[in-house]
Amino acid sequence: MTCECSPVHATRRAVEVALRFGLTLGGGMRRIVGPVDLETPTAGLCAVAGPSGSGKSSLLAEIRRRSETFTDVTEVRVDPDATILDAVAPQRTLAEALSILSACGLAEAPLWLRRYEELSEGEKFRARLAIAIGSDRPCGAALICDEFGTNLHRRAARALAYNVRRLVRRENLVLIVATCHDDVLEDLNPDVLVRLDADGRGTTVTAGRAARAFSLRRELRIAPGLKRDYDALASRHYRTTEELGFVDKVFTMRDRSGEVLGVVVYAHGPLELALRNEATGGRFIRRPDALNRSVRMLRRLIIHPDVRGCGLGQHLVRMTMPRVGTEYVECLAAMGDVNPVFERAGMRRIGQVPPSQSGAAAVKRLRELGVDPLAPDLAWKMGRSVEVREIVTSVVTTWYQATTAGGERRVARQSPEFLARTFRGLLDHRPVYYLWRREGTR
Secondary structure (H helix, E strand, O other): OEEEEOOOOOOHHHHHHHHHHOOOOOOEEEEOOOOOOOOOOOOEEEEEEOOOOOOHHHHHHHHHHHOOOEEEHHHOOOOOOOEHHHHOOOOOOHHHHHHHHHHOOOOOHHHHOOEHHHOOHHHHHHHHHHHHHHOOOOOOOEEEEOOOOOOOOHHHHHHHHHHHHHHHHHHOOEEEEEEOOHHHHHHHOOOEEEEEOOOOOEEEEEOOOOOOOOHHHHHOEEEEOOHHHHHHHHHHOOOOOOOOOOEEEEEEEEOOOOOEEEEEEEEOOOOOOHHHHHHHOOOOOOOHHHHHHHEEEEEEEEEOHHHOOOOHHHHHHHHHHHHHOOOEEEEEEOOOOOOOHHHHOOOEEEEEOOOOHHHHHHHHHHHHOOOOOOOOOHHHHHHHOHHHHHHHHHHHHHHHHHHOOOHHHHHHOOOHHHHHHHHHHHHOOOOEEEEEEOOOOO
């Protein structure tokens, strides 16, 4: 592939460099890349890899020129007034949109409610990729992504490569990416790999091996941890207002440097749960000693945002449940309808907690008082009205009593801001109940 270069001005510096290195100032044709034996891909994932200046972008430009329809990720237009949540796959279900966002490395709930301009450069790249993947395109139209993962932490780039590869299979996409980083190629697992050398000469390899685990998983180690290990990742959890109760065991997942990339917390569960009673035939009704001896609740599972969606959460749960030492492990998962991580880890879905009648009644009463429970000033109005505070604290207290006990004492020492956040988180809180039973027990 060649291009025509325009003549350059014969400045003193330009002339001196041309004379020293035998160059010309008169323009002419210059080879950019090639020869490369590459047909425009019509299915799967094609990766173009090579050092900077090897002609990757020029090759993508030629593919764009040959393609009748394509979407260039770098040119995706984003509505400046829309949240990222509303910009991605607006014609699909919420679960599908969240799945695409998570696969593109935007797995933190606060990010979903931000506008594009409020994101970092790395987040903007991932948002454009998610919007492109979730958009309506003609069948077979390619997505083209130059500088794939270049401005991301290398760990995050590898995770993005792994998740995008899975999206290509699941969504039947045509994706063409270019990268100067070889560390993403194993997880991209391209169907076609074009390698360019520093002179732009290319070699085409047909790859596309069978799906496999995330490459980083081989480098991770699972070991018992401490409550402070949880504290290091606690702010990364979408529900930061709920306490853990009486913690029994903590396990961590660390990389080679010792950084914690995942943590799971097991604690004593509430004395009564209707779905537990249903699943165990009422075995633990009014039997706290038997409950404490035989059951633990998985209270928290947090995976570092860089590596979410890569199967590390289910791996951590699957490997640690047998090490808890009890016959049963249970879990109430608020995101159970969106993310089946606990089912994939070997737990059995029992059912969904029914909607809270007290929550609906509280919202109705607040609205009658002219208070919007979703407005930012709810905490301020709680401080000015005893009745508003009582309505909010009643719902939170009931939830504490049902999950970790000590409701009234805990509510009494919590600020209006904390209570307001907790209250809002409970309004549509219908967690899914999961149960795991140790093999070989009766």
